[in-house]
Amino acid sequence: MRQGSTTSHSLGGKQAWYNEVLDVFAALFLGRPSAKLLRFVPNTNEISERKNELRAPTSLLSASAAANTSSGDQFIADIVLPSEILLVRALAIPKTARSKLEEISTLDLARRTPFKASDVYAAVSLKDVVADDLHATQWVIKRTEVDAIIRRLGNASVRVRKVLADAGGNLVVLTDRSDVIAPYSAIWRRMNLGLVSLAGLLAIALWLYPGWRAQSAAKALEPKLAEKRAEVVETRQKLDQKSETATSTEQFLQAAIRHPRLVEILRNLTVALPDDVWLSDVVLRNGQLVVSGETSGSAADLVLALAKSRELNDPKLSGPVSRTAAGSERFQIALRVGAVK
Template sequence: MSLQTTIDFDLKRFFHWWGRELAFLVPNRLKSSLSDSSGAIVFSAADADFQINFYRQAEQQTPMTWRLDSNIADSYQTLKAQNPDFEKAESILRLDNTQALKKTIYLPAAAQENLQQVVGFELDRYTPFKAEQVYFAAIPLGKTEHGQIEVLLVFTPKTLLDEQLGKLQTLGIQPVLVDFCQACTACPANAPAYNLLPERYRPRGDALGQAVHWLLNGILLLLTLAVLIWPVWQEGRAVDVLKNQIKTLEKETRVIEEQQHETDALRQQTQRLIDIKAQSPALVAVLNELSILLKDDSWLTHFQFADKRLQIQGQSPAASSLIGLLESSGFFSNVSFVSPLTQDKATGRERFQISMDVSPPPAEPKSDTEATTSNHPSVTEPAENGDSTQ
């Protein structure tokens, strides 16, 4: 099978097969209670009379048989009165091999769309009769290996069939179907049904009944489609709702992530500032340390502190001794003169400019006495006058 192969799909045959398979699953008792038909009455010509075979069910193998005298007008009515099941049974006229013929022909595949018309135009090529001389039915059996369609042609002379139908009408019998006995064995089970009964003999159905029938079929089809489509549509709507919720959550998640990133950035900057502050001593502590180290005869004129680097300018009687004095402190390191020492003629002191690194001194561990004192409140002994102070 190649990609260029055309798939032949007959929708009518498919639904016919599908309905037959579904009907097979229905129990016979339920099927008989739901069906309006009580069976089938098959009339076959036997010399001048008719043989009647009554099939109560379609799959019944052995029918009930009677012989009907066509010369007695009310013979069928008498038989019908004795068998009430005949009232709802379908009447079928079955032709034998002396009344009809069959032939297998092969036609181009394009003829399948208008098969009856094509066969009617070329009937004289396949049979010794013309189209106006016979009643015929063309039954497609399928495609051959060469791309043609195999057709079973069933036909009967009009005069012969009209004579048989006239006798049945005289007996009060109106068949709904005319078939050929040998065509039943030649046609497969899935072949389309055929009917040799002329249009003028076919019973006219009730227009209202047909309208109701088609209406019910339409409602059944709509319900079937609803059962098949409704769950899928509901699932599709549920999926759309979930997709919209996911989109909303994704937007909210992105906003939260951006806020989280901003919070992390602020936390990092804050921590950096805290680290810088922790690594740098307080300026008040530096000033306090300088005030302790420098004597009263020394003073500062300039003070500059940036990036853990301190630079001071001032005057002192012995500025050269300030280097060692400052390096002895735990706050200062890398102490050095920035410029040479000069003497102020007005005060007689040496001008100095010193630069140094500033870092907080390491915390000294508390002694046991200090720890005990910090953990317990101090209590003083009572004074001589009896007063106490805490």
């Protein structure tokens, strides 16, 4: 049961639908019973329901109430006490002390009235702000009076969940007895908390399961991935080897194309030499051709004749010229050969 002072919260007007939703939620998930609003009205002798509210005779507020005013139905209600049976106190506190309104009102009640906080139910709410002061209203009622009203309503088949005060259209809570009329609400709350936690864990598990499954599948694929990587490396090495072989072959072919064949050189040399020349040696090394032989003519004229050939380049005597016993000249001529055109 909530005891002592409490700050006001509206239970009517624009917040009515909001509080109805909260009551339904609390009834379903927190084990708190739902209740209807009960007001005390004159000129009635029994408890009745009108416009989703309960109406009870004001006689139930006094000790002289009839023993039984039951309508035959069982109700759980939040009762609204009229201001006539409440002690209504006006308070003024500094604006800077707004967060301590409840403590200040309780202290002021103990200092300025003969009541102790343990002897009364009290509620306080802000009224307005004037200059630097906050004006508030405090409603106070003895606990013994509230207990007597609750007993009389119990005899009339009404179980009281909350005791409220009418603060000019808004309702403030004097005491909340939800735990008294619903003693197992704590068990409901623990059960619902457990179910919500279980649902949350299940949702987390369902959310994480695809990732865990993908991670397991990735680990299972790691050996195959390593094998494929090794195959790729081996294939790359083979390709590199083939590329090197192809490069060597290409270089050989290019060299063969760039260097003329010896038969072509001999043919060009035969065409360029006069008929009175006999060759004894022909040496080809790194594009340099050296020929030795005899001629019945002049070796110098032979060099001039070779210089006229397009296939044989830069002919020159590379050794001494000598005469044979038959009168011929022995020579050695060096020249360069290029690609066959």
